[in-house]
Amino acid sequence: MQQTATPAVEARSVTKRFGPTTALDDAGIVISEGETHALVGRNGAGKSTLVSILTGLQRPDEGEVLFAGAPAPSVADRDGWRRQVACVYQKSTIIPTLTVAENLFLNRQSGHGPINWRSLRGRARDLLDQYGVDVDAGRLAGELDVEQRQLLEIARALSFGARFIILDEPTARLDGPAIERLFERMRALRAQGVTMMFISHHLEEVYQVCQSVTVFRDARHILTSAVDRLPHDELVAAMTGEAAAGYQARSRTVATGAPVVLSAEKLSLGERYRDVDLTVHAGEIVGLAGSGSSGKIGLAETLVGLLAADAGTVTVNGRTPKPGDVTSTLRAGLGFVPEDRHKEGFVPLLSIAENATLPIAHKLGRFGAVSPALRRARAERMIEDLTIKTTGPSQPVGDLSGGNAQKVVMARALADDPKALVVINPTSGVDVRAKQVLLGAVEDAAERGAGAVLVSDELDDLRICDRVVVMFHGRVVKEVPRGWADAELVAVMEGVSTHDD
Template sequence: MSPSAVPAVEARSVTKRFGPTTALDDAGIVIAEGETHALVGRNGAGKSTLVSILTGLQRPDGGEVLFGGRPAPSVADRDGWRRTVACVYQKSTIIPALTVAENLFLNRQAGSGPINWRSLRSRARELLDQYGVDVDAGRLAGDLNVEQRQLLEIARALSFGARFIILDEPTAQLDGPAIERLFTRMRALREQGVTMMFISHHLEEVYRVCQSVTVFRDARHVLTRPVDDLPHDELVAAMTGEDASAYLSGRTAPAGGNVVLSAEKLTLGERYRDVDLTVRAGEIVGLAGSGSSGKVGLAETLVGLHAADSGTVTVNGVRPRPGDVAAALRAGLGFVPQDRHKEGFVPLLSVEENATLPIARRLGRFGAVSPRLRRAAAERMITQLDIKTTGPSQPVKDLSGGNAQKVVMARALADDPTALVVINPTAGVDVRAKQALLGAVEAATERGAGTVLVSDELDDLRICDRVLVMFHGRVVKEVPRGWTDADLVAVMEGVGGQ
């Protein structure tokens, strides 16, 4: 940005407090017209608070926000905010029961008269064509996949006239090809003059799609730099305040042990076919592949969420009844599901209640849970996983994403499982939380558990002793430790298998 150019977005010396907590402390950001600017930082750094201020949901206690050099609309002027800025959140705001067209023009379907449905669908098709969103305007939004819902939200945001879009963890639930399509769309929007703020915990994405990056740490602005001038290790150090080398895994490959988890000739419809898998005590086996590879379906079958059409699963020498999660857990298996919000925890229950669910039977007599024993168990887990909470009684819904995921991990490890299945454990969490979660997996493995780790993140898979790559429902290659990104991605995309 030239010295005379007016920034598209500028937050100056913004401070925001919630009671005794300072969420933003004299922080700011400057985003040039037409650039894609990353905002990164650990959970609790102040990113979400800044987003709420930049979208008019919160009023800052100090400082100011400018768009194109002009003061932001008043908090009460919702139409003014919609014309200025839009946010595509990680959790979709699309209403599943409405059609695509209805979602696009929600609360503005018509003027004073009745709704002209034919005209509404026609306007929706024009808007979708304008921004290259290939979905039927009359289709129910609930039938769309994650990628289509995100593109629908972007099109809806732009339809208000906003030229500044905030993308909050847009890739967290997308596979590799869908991420590439999203990035292609983002580059096209940038060429049309759209300014974007990109929030992601996947730092490699920052380097691929952004021109500048701003780092927040502990509610304050730390640095703003062009991404081309900022080495990866320096970026991590700015986010954490520590040297990135502190997070390298020191675990060595195991010598071999008893088989604790195995699958033989597993087949489930078109999701995967004839899969064999063996996991030994002290071993971490990765599962990699695209979203359509079958890796998640396979992992969910191992824990009993699906019953395979054919084949067997064995846990510690026992064959749990297919499709029976409770039987798999009784056999000694721990599980971290793909979606913590839907499957990982009960939001209204406390940290201690969620974390101790698998061991409730051991925390009292005659079917009654001892509050003292439950709290003591939860406090140990909080310490071991460094869960940032006001105490064991805090509801999980009030925790940050990274700390909520730590509660899910604590629950999976509560009964000291001898086999562990973990799906995308670091999705949507910050650098430090990632290290804590992966460290917990390594610690369980060092205690003798055998682990299956499914992840879309290559960095997660580096702790694995070997990685099984799936492509179109089959295991196409086993890759030993020491692979390069290019090697693994080539196999995942179907060009490097055996």
């Protein structure tokens, strides 16, 4: 793309290697001042490595970074980097036990002497007002919802003086209305002259909020184009190397009289959900849909024992696990993919083999000792089945891309051939190919006779379900059979229609 002025940000001919792996290979990006520029690519394409270089966390082996035509600060000059660029990561960096004001001005509460708390709260209110963030400066950050924490991170990033912000998968944990509010805030910031790099696996969002897009594939720059000049199919082809279609759900029929493998009866939990009944048969995939306040996540986490219901009963494979006890639920024959893979899905310093075989470690040896050979053999089979891109079973999961780490979480959930499966937002923050593998794994489990509950904010994910149970404000309002239209399902999810037509 021809530039008419000095770019706000430029990475030129950047190469970065980690041992034998080339994470970036002569790649680059040029971002004009005041634009919102998308960076897209499959997991492992090099996006995260570029972010670490653009924020000064990594030094490129070759190439350079420029801000407004001037060389970037040295890696050691952290204050210099903060004045140039800020990143709002998918995983929140807000400290929940501190107030909003303390988070905004952490490590810079005062110049010298004791902290003037009244002045600090006043500075925080001024900053929040400047960027339109409606949050009490004295409130504990842990009490904020996902959307509020994200806006707080954006305000904090801008408070350092940076006019370039990187937004890394900012919509991954937001529902539809919250996403639109975020986009409105991004448009307002752009009107104030803020330059943004937007990373998302949801390509439709690129067309909604970005002016330009850069595609990385296999550690290389593939193309940069104006968004309005790049058709959807060409964007997908640039990312994948071919025109990749969306996941095609398989034709499947649930056997008449199939046993119930997972059920909930009259479950209630505070204000999250009330009087929920749910039945899942062997070989059946049941979707759970609804907005962020619908209660669907709370219900799913109750089914697996992360939460204990105030009333009602959960039954797994004919057994009644101890409420609020994950171990008891897993022993009853349930596999689980949590909502937040970073927090609950894996131990980053442990290897792929160790993470994936945690539920079956007792079966991989005698007298309480795990056989390394058996564990490695089982992990190698999982790596092959789920096409995990890795140097081998001994690689730490923390070193994998997001999509490959999620495949390890799925492998762990399926390790003991569970009779029931609960999967929460399995494709959040992963690329097109990883989505196909993850959804295919759920369908494979159903074909082996497992019953599955699939919770997702993605309509495409829900297409593999035999039926979708829709929740609204803590109650089940409708059950939609397979073959639904987007408009029909979205209307029920958003409360436009909460009864049968």
